[in-house]
Amino acid sequence: MMNRRAALAATVASTVLPLVATDVRAQSEYPNRPIRLLVGFPPGGGVDLTARPLLPHLQPRLGQPVVVENRPGANGNLAVDAACKAPADGYTLLVGNTGPLAANHALYRNLPFDTQRDLTPVAQLISTPLVLVVSPNLGVNSLRDLLAMARAKPDELNMGTGGNGGSPHLCLEAIKQREGLEIVHVPYRGSAPALQDLIGGRIQLMIDTYNLFRGAHEAGQVKVLAISSLQRHPSLPDVPTMDEAGLTGFESVGWVGLFAPAATPVPILDRLEEAVRGAMTGTDLPQTYLSQGGLPSFSGRAAFGAVVGRDRQRLGELIQKVGVRLD
Template sequence: MNDNTLLRRRELLASACALAAAGLAAAPATGFAQAGYPTKPIRLVIPFAPGGVTDTSGRAVAEFLGKRLGQQVVPDNRPGASGNIGSQLVASAEPDGHTLLLVLDGTFVINPHVYEKVAFDPVRDFAPVGKIGNSTIILVANPGVKARTLKEVVALSKSQPGGLSYGTSGNGSITHIAGELLKQRTGANLTHVPYKGGGPAVADVLAGHIPLAFASAASITGHLKSGKLVPIGVPSARRSPQYPDIPTFAESGAPDFDLNSWVGIVAPAKTPAPILQRLNAELNAVLNDAAVREKLAASGIAATPGSAESFGEVVRKELAAYGPVVKGAGIKAD
């Protein structure tokens, strides 16, 4: 090989290296982070038993999200400890976007306060993907209760030596927080009666065994229409789009009362930003789909597409706000 041939080969090699470097520099960062994401089916851990509102909403979103991502999103029910077991499973999963968590408000913003020890930090150990939607909570009464407004309920509770009892879906639930916050804000004389689920609480109000209950709208729609239950108010800042005739607590004399039950999706911390951005974009597209919104509405959930950052802010805000309520009421996990 003569010197000219050797020099020519070196020039070609140098040129090829330069082109490769330029291509790497020009390649979008998402190409490296996603590497064709998703490359396999995605597991959506649902930390509750099948059949509930949370499970139903998760499955509705999973079906459509999988179609948009080009890989199946597989619901995986891992119930136990009010959602703590499934949440810990995802917190320690590989942060590659192939394991996600369906999260309920109680798991992230209440459990850390009512359990002596929770093996995950809802802010440190997870990255928000997006909120799926809000589930309306309604304070309802048996028609025999001589109160039709929140002010009348508070006044009636103070006028009776034993006060009024209210049922919820369980100790440390978001409905329990609603009742305790109402007591703290208004001085109402209320006694909490926890049930194993919202259904039994509503059944006892219908039967007249207890006068009041905080319940999810989806579980009482028929009873409201039939007049078997009387709606007192919703504890959120705005009226429910599904029940626009029911006043808010703020409108009824309890200012700055803003409490929602919600469900959303998170990923393990350190999941690459491009993957999180892709998931959020596809989730929002799913939530804007009329068929999905209809499925969620049937479960009592109003779809709330939005940014991952806004969902993360909801978690941080409520986590800080509910701590004093739990401490003031002395709520501890069963």
């Protein structure tokens, strides 16, 4: 009996130890081939514009090509699903934002993945405050003016967004819940058509990231009333925060960050986190993000994970309260 047990143990060891050695060697040699960054939105969108400037800074730090692969569809869920099912070897990663990673679990009933279980945060890249803009023809000059008008004219103001369940829509719902307002939400198939209707006078206000409005703002076609972060944006020093402008303590800020499959080995996660840290310090990448309307906001795995978990709970509770569903 003892001889058989010894023989069995030897057989198991001879099988397992080479696999362990191979795994350790693969981690120590990481990366040795190109790395894909999945993006769940089309080229030119906010998440894509965050991912692409990162590439030339990651490549020299990792010693391998890093490429963006756009997989748009289902409010970011297609790319998230692919990332969740990818091998946990550090070669397929996700650049994702607040919607798919912290809100979609509450917006969709039957997702084939759980981002909290199947993905792990690697690093935050930017935070994404939203700005509230109105048509110059509306006749309001401040957020307080707009809130007073909304109270006096329930259901007469129309706010456009790029679709149901996105960060702008949820920001509007948070304001409506807090202030007891009746503002009509008008979802469009994308933010650009909504902006055209705002400029054309068919809707009266919008909430979205500033990079969407920059051209129209500079041309005097929209008026920026407030920003949703608790700090003013360096590119908009004269625009008050919503907290300053009448919504005391209000904050609604999204983020974009790097994620990996949950079982990715810690040494690989460490390598990726340090590469992003290097890209965000001592380079022109933060200035690029500022010019696009984002706030450079690097944080590592632990701190970013806490942010993702907090927003997942906060947005889940808001979505349940207002009854928004996308399936």
